[in-house]
Every structure is written in C-alpha cells, then in structure tokens.
Amino acid sequence: MKNPKKEFDWFDHKSSRKLLWWLLWITCGLTVVAELFIHRHPHFDIDGIFSFYAITGFIGCSLMILGAKGLGLILKRDENYYGEEEETSLPKDIDGDAQ
Amino acid sequence: METLSNIPPAFLLFVAACLTPFIKGVARNIFLILVPAAVFFYIAALPIGDGPSFSFLPGFGEIEPLRVDKLSKAFGYIFTLNAAAAMLFAFYVKKAFQHTWALVYIGSALGVIFSGDLITLYINWELMAISSTFVIMARNTEKAKGAAFRYVLVHIFGGLLLLAGIVMTISAGDGIAFDGFQFENANTASTLILLGFLVNAAAPGVSAWLSDAYPEASVTGGVILSAYTTKTAVYVLLRGFxxxxxxxxxxxxxxxxxxxxxxxxxxxxxxxxxxxxxxxxxxxxxxxxxxxxxxxxxxxxxxxxxxxxxxxxxxxxxxxxxxxxxxxxxxxxxxxxxxxxxxxxxxxxxxxxxxxxxxxxxxxxxxxxxxxxxxxxxxxxxxxxxxxxxxxxxxxxxxxxxxxxxxxxxxxxxxxxxxxxxxxxxxxxxxxxxxxxxxxxxxxxxxxxxxxxxxxxxxxxxxxxxxxxxxxxxxxxxxxxxxxxSLDTDWFYRKGGKAFYGLMDRSLNGINGFAHRTFIGGFTTKLGELAATGPTRALILILTPYWTMTGKNQEEQQTLKTTIQTQVDKGAFPIGITAWLSVLFLALIFLF
Known part of the structure; x- marks a missing residue:
C-alpha cells in the first residue's frame, strides 16, 4: 500500500468478533427480557405466548436455512451448467457501453 | 394549463427519450436527471380525476390514457423519484443507448399506471417489455444478450395471455375500461388477464425471467430494472384484482x-x-x-x-x-x-x-x-x-x-x-x-x-x-x-429448449436424411442409371437369343456386347440401325 496510514481493519480482529458475538447475545436477551415490561394485544391465540416472536424468528430462520440447504443438494449445479462462456478477463469497461 | 394537464406523463418521457441521443456530453446526463424530476412535479400537479377520453372503434368504449387518482399518483411519484436517483447514479454513463431505452421503459411503466382502459394498458405493457429488453442488452455481453432473449420470450408469452384476456373481455361486451374485476364473477377472460399480470409480478413458476435477466444487466441497468416491471404488476393487481x-x-x-x-x-x-x-x-x-x-x-x-x-x-x-x-x-x-x-x-x-x-x-x-x-x-x-x-x-x-x-x-x-x-x-x-x-x-x-x-x-x-x-x-x-x-424454472426452457432443439434436430433432420438417402441418393440415381443403361441392356437382352440361334459362341457374343455398349455410350449407331430400332419400337407399341 502506498498509503502509509494504517488500514481500518477492526472487524478482522478476533477480539472485535468476540465482542460482536457478546453484543449479539446480549441484545437478543434484552429483547426477550423487555417483553416482561410490556402489555401486548395478541390477535391470535398463539402469538400470546411469551417471547413468541423470538421463538418464531429462531425456529423459522433455522428451518429456512436447513430447508435451503436440503434443497441446495438437489438444485445446486456447477456455474457453467448452462454452458455459457464465463467472461474471465475483466473487460476494460465493466458497464458495457458506458464509455 | 388546462391542456397542459391533459398530457399523460408517459408521453413526456417518450419525447425526452427521442431527444436523448441528440444531446451530447454532460448536458445529456443532467437532462436525464432533470426529466424524471420534472415529471415528478408534473404528476404532483395533476388534478385528481379522469383526463380526456376519445372513442376508439365503434362498440369498443372510450380510450382513457390519463386516469389520475391517489393510487396512480402514488406509483407515479415513486417511479419518477426513483428514475431521477437512478439517473444520478448513472451519471458516468457516456453512451445514449441504455438511457434512451430506460426512458421509454420508465415512460411506458407510467403509461400503464395512468391508463384507464385496457388497450392503453396493453400497448404500454408491451412497450415496457420491449424497452426493458434493450436495457438488459445494453451491457453488451453474450450472457446479457442470452438472458435478454429469454426475458423477452417470457414477456411475450405473458403479453399474449393478457391480450387473449382483453380480447375475450371485449368480445363478451364488457368494454375496455380497466376497473376492478370481481372474484365472484371470475371467468376465463379475467383469469387470463390475471395470469398475464402475474408473469410480470414474477409469480412462482414464471419468476425465473427476473433472477435470470436483471443480474446480467449493466451496473446502472440493474438499478433501473429493479423498480418498474414488478411494481407495475403490483399496481395492476391492486387496481384490477x-x-x-x-x-x-x-x-x-x-x-x-x-x-x-x-x-x-x-x-x-x-x-x-x-x-x-x-x-x-x-x-x-x-x-x-x-x-x-x-x-x-x-x-x-x-x-x-x-x-x-x-x-x-x-x-x-x-x-x-x-x-x-x-x-x-x-x-x-x-x-x-x-x-x-x-x-x-x-x-x-x-x-x-x-x-x-x-x-x-x-x-x-x-x-x-x-x-x-x-x-x-x-x-x-x-x-x-x-x-x-x-x-x-x-x-x-x-x-x-x-x-x-x-x-x-x-x-x-x-x-x-x-x-x-x-x-x-x-x-x-x-x-x-x-x-x-x-x-x-x-x-x-x-x-x-x-x-x-x-x-x-x-x-x-x-x-x-x-x-x-x-x-x-x-x-x-x-x-x-x-x-x-441453483436450478430455477428457467431450467425448463433453457435445458428444455436445447432438448427440444436436439429432438427436432434428430427427428426432422433424421427424416430429411432418410429422404435424401432414399430418394436423392437411391431412387433418383437408380432411375438415372436405368435411363442411361436400360436401352443397352434391353437391346442385349433381345439380341442374346438371336446370337445364340445364329450359332455365336460366348466369346463372340461378348465382343458384340462390348461393341453395342461402346456404340450406345458414344451415340454412334449407324443411322440405319437407329431407324430400324425406331420402326421396331413403334411396331411394338402399335401391336400392344
């Protein structure tokens, strides 16, 4: 690098990532704890359950990822599956007719 | 002002699209930002209500290119606002091709939004499909061209569904006004129109055009494309269904x-x-x-x-x-x-x-x-x-x-x-x-x-x-x-298309090849050979018993055969023999 200034690479540090993990867990915990102090008006029966939205988010997203992973086994193909020429060399003008 | 507020916003963008190639340099880029921005304010100033209408053909009802209400205005605002932002983003683009088509595309999307009748809607709908195809092609890569080709085929299919529905609606005497269709009165006509709309909404089964084509567009083309086709479909669904x-x-x-x-x-x-x-x-x-x-x-x-x-x-x-x-x-x-x-x-x-x-x-x-x-x-x-x-x-x-x-x-x-x-x-x-x-x-x-x-x-x-x-x-x-x-429904026409091509290639070209071999290579050749050597053979066939009767041995007969063949090949029969044979032939015809 020509620039002598040190690059901003905070997110690459292990300690930063650890801190972010902690923050994530704490925020998740706080959102659930906060429900103790509010009064909700559920429209259906099921959403009256304590921390319903947290459970929905957790289970729903897990199922979606697992579902996608499972479908990926059937649906994923090599990039050149359709036999189209991959433009390997970077064109001078990435935007086609821009210039 | 009265007449000025009668101009459909789409028309303003079409005019701007025609001017775009003639404006040069940075002036064009500025022009491209100012046009949608100006149309935004024009839409804001449009009074609520129906614009002018004129009759199309007897019995068809009224063509109404400008219907202004809160629903159409809301979409008009966002379409023009987004267009101005996208053109600012695309400020570095120097060529006019993509942006000219982009203005037509945005204009025709506005045309759909403000149309009060199905015919205006249909024309703008198809214009939208065509112009967006050119926006995709503007990236000028083989992949983009391929994707644009598939894209336009799917949209032609959707457009035909819509057209069939419109034609059936008109022939049923329901007029061309574009208002809400009632679910209770659903019939083939309204269902076809709905299916046509759903193709553009990227409904399951017909969504692959979107994920196939948009990512192949240019850096700026993708930004422009992301907004209009599907949201126009949302608008017509909200209005009609x-x-x-x-x-x-x-x-x-x-x-x-x-x-x-x-x-x-x-x-x-x-x-x-x-x-x-x-x-x-x-x-x-x-x-x-x-x-x-x-x-x-x-x-x-x-x-x-x-x-x-x-x-x-x-x-x-x-x-x-x-x-x-x-x-x-x-x-x-x-x-x-x-x-x-x-x-x-x-x-x-x-x-x-x-x-x-x-x-x-x-x-x-x-x-x-x-x-x-x-x-x-x-x-x-x-x-x-x-x-x-x-x-x-x-x-x-x-x-x-x-x-x-x-x-x-x-x-x-x-x-x-x-x-x-x-x-x-x-x-x-x-x-x-x-x-x-x-x-x-x-x-x-x-x-x-x-x-x-x-x-x-x-x-x-x-x-x-x-x-x-x-x-x-x-x-x-x-x-x-x-x-x-990941395989998507475009597999059916990308692989299916190739398979169909292969199948047709093998079956039709197979039949073609068989016919060639049988008729051109086989039958015709044989016929030609027959025409060329048939008379000689016939002559030899007739003469062989005569030679045998006159006591010619095998060797002599062979010499005579060769002489006759040479004479036939060269057309060198003495005139007397040819005349004699002709008489013989005519006599045969006469007798039988």
Whole structure:
C-alpha cells in the first residue's frame, strides 16, 4: 500500500468478533427480557405466548436455512451448467457501453 | 394549463427519450436527471380525476390514457423519484443507448399506471417489455444478450395471455375500461388477464425471467430494472384484482421462494433479484386480502421497497463497478476501502428488513397488520416468517458476504461521487420515511389508522430480527458460499429448449436424411442409371437369343456386347440401325 496510514481493519480482529458475538447475545436477551415490561394485544391465540416472536424468528430462520440447504443438494449445479462462456478477463469497461 | 394537464406523463418521457441521443456530453446526463424530476412535479400537479377520453372503434368504449387518482399518483411519484436517483447514479454513463431505452421503459411503466382502459394498458405493457429488453442488452455481453432473449420470450408469452384476456373481455361486451374485476364473477377472460399480470409480478413458476435477466444487466441497468416491471404488476393487481383470494397464497409462496433461493445464491445481484420476488410477494398477498388497509399497505410497501431496493442495487452496482466481481465467493472485506458504499448499502439492508426507524418498518408492517385484522392466520404466520427471512438473506447476508466475511485482498476505490450522492439521497429517504411515516401515509389511496411505533411492536419486531440475526451467525458454516448456481424454472426452457432443439434436430433432420438417402441418393440415381443403361441392356437382352440361334459362341457374343455398349455410350449407331430400332419400337407399341 502506498498509503502509509494504517488500514481500518477492526472487524478482522478476533477480539472485535468476540465482542460482536457478546453484543449479539446480549441484545437478543434484552429483547426477550423487555417483553416482561410490556402489555401486548395478541390477535391470535398463539402469538400470546411469551417471547413468541423470538421463538418464531429462531425456529423459522433455522428451518429456512436447513430447508435451503436440503434443497441446495438437489438444485445446486456447477456455474457453467448452462454452458455459457464465463467472461474471465475483466473487460476494460465493466458497464458495457458506458464509455 | 388546462391542456397542459391533459398530457399523460408517459408521453413526456417518450419525447425526452427521442431527444436523448441528440444531446451530447454532460448536458445529456443532467437532462436525464432533470426529466424524471420534472415529471415528478408534473404528476404532483395533476388534478385528481379522469383526463380526456376519445372513442376508439365503434362498440369498443372510450380510450382513457390519463386516469389520475391517489393510487396512480402514488406509483407515479415513486417511479419518477426513483428514475431521477437512478439517473444520478448513472451519471458516468457516456453512451445514449441504455438511457434512451430506460426512458421509454420508465415512460411506458407510467403509461400503464395512468391508463384507464385496457388497450392503453396493453400497448404500454408491451412497450415496457420491449424497452426493458434493450436495457438488459445494453451491457453488451453474450450472457446479457442470452438472458435478454429469454426475458423477452417470457414477456411475450405473458403479453399474449393478457391480450387473449382483453380480447375475450371485449368480445363478451364488457368494454375496455380497466376497473376492478370481481372474484365472484371470475371467468376465463379475467383469469387470463390475471395470469398475464402475474408473469410480470414474477409469480412462482414464471419468476425465473427476473433472477435470470436483471443480474446480467449493466451496473446502472440493474438499478433501473429493479423498480418498474414488478411494481407495475403490483399496481395492476391492486387496481384490477383486489380481494382475489388465490393471490394471498401466490404472495405467500413468493415470499418463501425468494428467501430460499436468495439463501442458496452466490451472485450478490442475483441475491437481490430473488429478494425482489420475496418483497413483491408481500404486495401480491396484500392485493389478495384486498381490504383498504391491505391496499394502502401494499402501496406504502411498494413505495418504500422501490427506494431501498434501488439503494441495494446501487451499492451492489458500485461494488461491481469498482471490483468487476459480483460473486460472494470472490468478494469480501470491502469495508476497508468502500466504507460509504457499505454504510448506504447497510441502510438499504436494514430498511428491507423492516428494522425500526427505517421505511420498511413503517410500510411492510401495515400489510402484516392487515392480515391480523382480517384474521388470516396462515398468511400472517408466513409473512412473519418471511420478514425474519428477509433479514437473513438481504439484511445480513448481502452486506456480510460482500463487505465483511474474509479479506480477499481486494482494495477497490470508494464509489464515484455521483454514485455516492444518489445512494445518500435514497438512504436519507429510507430513514426519513422511517421516522416520519405520516407523510408517506398521506399519499396512500385510503387513510390508514395504523401506528407503527408502539412499544410492544418495537419489542416484538426486535425479537424477531435479533433472533434471526443470531441464527444467521450460528448457522454461518452452513451458509458458506459455493461457486454454484441453483436450478430455477428457467431450467425448463433453457435445458428444455436445447432438448427440444436436439429432438427436432434428430427427428426432422433424421427424416430429411432418410429422404435424401432414399430418394436423392437411391431412387433418383437408380432411375438415372436405368435411363442411361436400360436401352443397352434391353437391346442385349433381345439380341442374346438371336446370337445364340445364329450359332455365336460366348466369346463372340461378348465382343458384340462390348461393341453395342461402346456404340450406345458414344451415340454412334449407324443411322440405319437407329431407324430400324425406331420402326421396331413403334411396331411394338402399335401391336400392344
């Protein structure tokens, strides 16, 4: 690098990532704890359950990822599956007719 | 002013499109920003009500190219606002081709929005398909051309469904006015029109054109394309098919479909393309619910969605522009050198995820509330799950894999200033509409009695989102990107098309080959040979018994045969013999 200034690479540090993990867990915990102090008006029966939205988010997203992973086994193909020429060399003008 | 306010906004953009190639240099880029901006104010000034109408053919009813009400105005605002931002983003583009077609595309989308009759609608609908095809082709790569070709074929199919429906409506004597079709009176005509609309809405089964073609468009083309076709379809569904119950389930299927495919996808712009399908699913579902709240919610969501989706396409476009790469497996660590693109992109990502204080939170949640108020349990739960899923695939996955993940040694420059300016403008709108939703609510077709900002709603929304984020990072090893594509319904016409071609090649060319061999190579040759050697053989056949009777031995007979063959080949029969043979031949004919 020509620039002598040190690059901003905070997110690459292990300690930063650890801190972010902690923050994530704490925020998740706080959102659930906060429900103790509010009064909700559920429209259906099921959403009256304590921390319903947290459970929905957790289970729903897990199922979606697992579902996608499972479908990926059937649906994923090599990039050149359709036999189209991959433009390997970077064109001078990435935007086609821009210039 | 009276006549001035009678001009359909589409017409203004068509005129501008015609002028675009003749304006040179930076003046053209400025012109391209000013035109949609001016049309935005023109639409704002349009009085509510029907514009001029004129009769088309006897018995057809009135052509009405300008119907202005709150619904059409709301879409008119966002279409022109987004166009101005996209043209600012595309300020660096020097050639006129793409932008000329983009103006036609945006103009025809406005044409659909403001059309009061099915014929104006159909003409603009087809113009939209054609012009957007040229926008895709403008990237000028083989892949883009291939995708554009498939894209236009699908849209021709959709357009034909629409045309068939319109023709049937007219022949049934229902007139050409474009108003709401009643679900109770559903017939083949209205169903065909609905199917035509659903092709453009990227409904399941006919959605592959979107994820196939948009990511192949240019950096700026993708931004322009992301807004119009699907949202025009949402508009016509809201106008024509509100309350059609099957749309609820079509919409729900779209939301889930978009998430699953976006999770599998490696190309960042294709992730955003699948994300469009997911978001439009919310709006299609709202059209199916059809209550005033749902319709207003869908309009609000379309409005906000166009802004944050454009913003996301812009940030992805800026990355593609600077790095030349678009695959998650080749990107990563860009936060170091493209921090502003990251920040603006993340604001778009937060908005699409409906994080509080962004526009998604104040718009998408109206649709979810509409399902609650209508006591639609299953659609409600699907939309809640889909909201969580949006945060997974667009809210976190897109920024994470592009800007963080692993450092791949890419050190691109920050995006150009005009790009940043356009992104800043849209990012501002995302937050502004999140903080001051009432201004957005004031342009909706029906007044909404909805308060997004209640403490319980904030808490539940944060629960849903934070736990989704947790799942993303817990499952991160499973989400590791692979250099693959996922099969979509375009498989049927991409592989099916090739298979059909192969089948036709083998069967028809097989028949052709067989016919060639049999008739040209076989029969005709034989006939030719017969014509050439037949008389000689016949002559020899007749003469052989005569020679035998006259006591010629084998050797002598052979010599005579050779002499006759030579004479026939050279046409060297003495005239006497030829005349004698002719007489013999005529006598034979005479006798038999």
């Amino acid at each position: 509100a309350g059609w119950e099957p749309l609820i389930w079509v919409g729900c299927a779209m939301t889930v479909f978009g998430i699953i495919y976006a999770l599998l996808e490696n190309d960042m712009r294709r992730i955003l393309a699948y994300s469009i399908i997911n978001q439009v699913g919310f709006m299609v579902c709202a059209a199916g619910i059809g209550t005033k709240m749902a319709i207003s919610g869908a309009v609000a969501h379309a409005f906000c969605h166009i802004i944050y989706k454009s913003l996301l396409w812009m940030s992805a476009g800026a990355v593609l522009y600077r790095t030349g790469k678009s695959k998650c497996t080749e990107l990563g660590g860009l936060y170091k050198t493209m921090p502003l693109t990251l920040i603006f992109g993340t604001i778009g990502a937060l908005a699409i995820s409906a994080v509080p204080f962004t526009s998604g939170f104040t718009s998408k949640t109206i649709i979810i509330a509409a399902t609650e108020y209508s006591h639609l349990f299953w659609p409600w739960i699907v939309l809640e799950l889909a909201s969580a899923g949006v945060f997974l695939h667009a809210g976190i996955k897109f920024p994470y894999f592009v800007f963080f993940n692993v450092d791949r040694g890419l050190r691109p420059k920050e995006a150009p200033k005009t790009m940043l300016l356009a992104m800043a403008f849209l990012a501002f709108l995302c937050i502004y509409m999140g903080l001051r939703p009432n201004e957005l609510y004031s342009i909706l077709p029906f007044a909404v009695d909805y308060k997004a900002y209640t403490v319980p709603h904030l808490v539940t929304q944060m629960q849903l989102l934070m736990l989704s984020a947790l799942v993303f990072f817990l499952f991160l090893p499973m989400l590791k990107r692979t250099a693959t594509i």
